[in-house]
Amino acid sequence: MTSLVADRDTGTRHADRLRQALEADIVTGVFKPGERLDEQRLADRFGVSRTPLREALAQLAANGLVTLQPRRGAFVVSLTFQEIVERFEMMAALEGMCGALAARRLDEADRAALVASLEECRHEAAEGDSDSYYHANEAFHQIIYRAARNAFLAEQTRQLQTRLQPYRRLQLRAGRRVATSFAEHERIVAAILAGDAGTAERELREHVLIQGDRLRDFFASLAHAG
Amino acid sequence: MTSLVADRDTGTRHADRLRQALEADIVTGVFKPGERLDEQRLADRFGVSRTPLREALAQLAANGLVTLQPRRGAFVVSLTFQEIVERFEMMAALEGMCGALAARRLDEADRAALVASLEECRHEAAEGDSDSYYHANEAFHQIIYRAARNAFLAEQTRQLQTRLQPYRRLQLRAGRRVATSFAEHERIVAAILAGDAGTAERELREHVLIQGDRLRDFFASLAHAG
DNA sequence: ATGGCGTCTCTTGTATACAAAAAAGTTGAC
DNA sequence: GTCAACTTTTTTGTATACAAGAGACGCCAT
Missing domain, CATH: 1.20.120.530 (GntR ligand-binding domain-like)
Structure with missing residues (x-):
């Protein structure tokens, strides 16, 4: 697969691996549109702390897959x-x-x-x-x-x-x-x-x-x- | 300005403000292509810790403005x-x-x-x-x-x-x-x-x-x- | 001088700690 | 029973602490 920017080398960064996993779960419908993504819950599920998970969410937000509502949390984007x-x-x-x-x-x-x-x-x-x-x-x-x-x-x-x-x-x-x-x-x-x-x-x-x-x-x- | 995903409401998040500022500095040429972006230096300049700054960099990476080389740092994207x-x-x-x-x-x-x-x-x-x-x-x-x-x-x-x-x-x-x-x-x-x-x-x-x-x-x- | 090797420093990546805001739950009045 | 105000709990956002890898530096051998 020829990669450009979206699927970078995962390297040693948890954040990138998390982004890939979350993206897969979103596009395959495991996480439904509008669903709230709890940081601690996800961090626990992946066995990491909130820090790399938040970086993954930031990337997904930049890619338009989730929206980050300040002080409210991350939500799977729900398109009209x-x-x-x-x-x-x-x-x-x-x-x-x-x-x-x-x-x-x-x-x-x-x-x-x-x-x-x-x-x-x-x-x-x-x-x-x-x-x-x-x-x-x-x-x-x-x-x-x-x-x-x-x-x-x-x-x-x-x-x-x-x-x-x-x-x-x-x-x-x-x-x-x-x-x-x-x-x-x-x-x-x-x-x-x-x-x-x-x-x-x-x-x-x-x-x-x-x-x-x-x-x-x-x-x-x-x-x-x- | 009609916003979609790129320029969200900054809300109370430093990360979003930082992303906007860094993006501006990149597209206006303050940071040159290929230049390395030191996390601590930038954090000091903006008067924040590395945590929100790293979230900003993650967003910029997802947007294709910087590349994150694992364990090496963030670099302004240099296009061929x-x-x-x-x-x-x-x-x-x-x-x-x-x-x-x-x-x-x-x-x-x-x-x-x-x-x-x-x-x-x-x-x-x-x-x-x-x-x-x-x-x-x-x-x-x-x-x-x-x-x-x-x-x-x-x-x-x-x-x-x-x-x-x-x-x-x-x-x-x-x-x-x-x-x-x-x-x-x-x-x-x-x-x-x-x-x-x-x-x-x-x-x-x-x-x-x-x-x-x-x-x-x-x-x-x-x-x-x- | 040059090139390889070991040490040391600096930087990244992640975890944890803490403050503040939002949500949830509780109490009380009507 | 319903609603509102207050309290408690949860969760976000940020700072700090710490571990480990990358690069710099010096040293030595050739």
Whole structure:
């Protein structure tokens, strides 16, 4: 994994290890949005004092995963629907940019990796296991990020993707999404391999925005039901 | 100032105040890239202990302004030329996206503010004071960020703009840049007011990329000279 | 002079101690 | 029973203390 700023070398610092662990627990939903993170409890759980834990929380706050309310404590960030939509809009643009750059810059190794990943997606889509397709899908997108030959863009995109993970999970097993997703992948790969930056950008942007739309539907149905 | 995550309410936390102060000193060049930041010295300077200062450094590290080398200390991030180019490329895309969204979404208040800001830029450009044009230019871009109606995008763009500030400063007083910059502003405003998202995006993207090109020239001449 | 080795100092990383603010719990009046 | 004011408890924010690693310095051998 090519690291930029987010996942530094852990070195001997507890703070970094704690940040990674907490981040994982937040994006996987172990800690729910709005949940309060008690310093002493967490410190005890990890077997450290509050000092390195607070440094970890400070980093998470800077990354926008938690909010620090002065004298009140740390809370897992709870995004409003509007804020989630904004992030998907941004994600769509970043993915589109990665696709456009990849179409212009990919080398032979990228071509091979992209084709192989597409076949992997095809296989997982056919198998029907939505969880393994999820992983294949993630790998597919990572390849495009890297092929864009802009490590900063790749890192920012990967980071936002991670931040959106909990919300994407909500609309995972929705209907025939896997089949349509794979069909979109095929068009994306065709555009990139053809060096058609404009089409690649549009296809990837749509590919992401559709997820946002599905999330909107999901929230709307929630509002109706609840 | 609409705040998202970067500039939180300082509350009663020294750490946040320190982070702001250190960030300002880094982007304004008081602390040079690669410079080591001694914890005790800084703590003494600000009249606090190392504890809140370390939390501030942790936040800056998460924001990519400093790197924390385990057991070695904190250093102001020193970007390679390649890394700077990557960030300008990203900046161009973000500005372009802001422009495209602004063209579609701006309301009457935004129109008025944009036109007023353009006139302000015209005035400062004519006066010839490159420093005051710099401020007018910054305000102009901020208006576009806001008009895009995506607070997350606006914040990310503003943040990257800040991070690039030291490098933009390098090529500030270069030739007739002010005049050409203002001419670009005029075309950008025309596109946005006309609701032409595509043109607005292209014009803004170019507007930023030209700065990157100038930086490239600057570095090239440095390499020749030194 | 130069390069390797041991010591010493300085700095970081973490734990602990303490002050102050917020939350929780209690008492009393109505 | 409800609400308000007071008291107690908990938790944050900061300072300080201490352990261990990194770098500086000196020494000696070549």
